[in-house]
Amino acid sequence: MNRKNNMVWGTLVAALLASCVDTEIADVTVAKPESIAQYEYLNDYAPLKSYIDRAANPDFKLGLALAANEFIEGGLVFRLAEANFDEVTAGNAMKYASCVNDKGEMDFETVDKFVTAAQAAGITIYGHTLAWHAQQNNKYLNSLIKDKEMDVDPNDKVDIEDYVVDYSKDAYNFWNSIPEGTTIGVNTEEGCLEIVNPAPTEQNYLVQYFTGDNLPTIEGQDYKLKMMIKGSAKGTLNVGVGPWSGRADGSFSFDTEWKEYEFSFKAVADGGHVMTQSGLFAGTIQIKHVKITHAESPAVEVEQEIREKTYEDGPFPFYVMDGCAPPVINGCIHFVPDGAWRQFFILPGGENKLEEGNYVLYLDIKSDKDASDVQLSMQNGWGADNQQIKVSVPIKAGNQIVKLDFPNVDGGDYDVILIPQESDATLDLRSVKVCKVTKMNSIPLTPEEKKEALTQAMNNWIEGMMKATGGYVT
Known part of the structure; x- marks a missing residue:
């Protein structure tokens, strides 16, 4: 209690002392910073665009190049452009390399916001050249005209391994979702992944687990999923290859002997995982390895x-x-x-x-x-x-x-x-x-083939930009 009283008295004394302080402020003169003073003459001017003789120059526009994102934010850059200029041009946001990724996919979100902001401010937009020698996505464009693999008998093609998990030496550390009583892990004595499900579940997906992850697969390309499987009884293993956003689905009907099964698929998206489901199977499933391969012509x-x-x-x-x-x-x-x-x-x-x-x-x-x-x-x-x-x-x-x-x-x-x-x-x-x-199993495209591929890419780009800007850009 004494400590609390001392604290209160101390606060009161401090307040009394503060009340006795002279509150008059000394007359101090501070010089205006030179960085501000040297531009004060600008206050005498009207907005820049008001000095244009519109009667004598009815088609003249005073324009400004700026960063699209700063304009979209609606801050200082937007206010300066709106007050002083008739027209704006985006710094890079409307150029090919800014809108087209390495797969040729176009993203016009920034362009759309830029056009909307300009329309709201009553400012027109002057666009960049639609096709020119610089700021292209060369990785994508060069992929369109790269050498093509020679046609050979499909029976002469060989499988190239892109991804391997070998449970005779690899640990199991992938994602899984299993009910109580079900186990999943590496059986080190038999050198395999082992899934034990004592009783069937209501749905197959109630026992699901990755048997591979971080795949190197590329959207649109053909692959094979290969798994060596054995069960305590005959059964079916459902599989899906790809990310959560979309997978190629298939299944393997296994028995009680070791056998490597194959599932051919076309990747619906880049990367992802091998999703495996076996909730309807009661018993033990063992998996020796999981492989992703693609076929290609033998080459020197x-x-x-x-x-x-x-x-x-x-x-x-x-x-x-x-x-x-x-x-x-x-x-x-x-x-x-x-x-x-x-x-x-x-x-x-x-x-x-x-x-x-x-x-x-x-x-x-x-x-x-x-x-x-x-x-x-x-x-x-x-x-x-x-x-x-x-x-x-x-x-x-x-x-x-x-x-x-x-x-x-x-x-x-x-x-x-x-x-x-x-x-x-x-x-x-x-x-x-x-x-x-x-590799010498490929041949260059002809000049006509290259022209066709690049012309199509240019047409797609111009059409996409025209739709994104809705006729507002000159």
């Missing part, structure tokens, strides 16, 4: 040399991140171990503009001993979204040519970086060679 892979770099005697020719450049001796870059983590640009960007595809690199290198902690990285820029592929370099003592595989390169301008890490081996790098791996 040919390595086409893109670039080879050899080194002349003299100083290290490229940028080094830590500032400690190795010497160049007898036409080789000489890497001497010093116990520090270092990385060296042995082939810098600007010289390695690579197309999308598969590549191999060859290092002509000498080492004074075996080394397992050397790495090579191919890196497209330094942002979080840029591709970086890093592989271990199998170094043996002596002179050697080391081949390194770099599959699924996105395409772009790549740095090739050697990272000796903390290796205690002395290395002499004589050359680096970059080769693109090309």
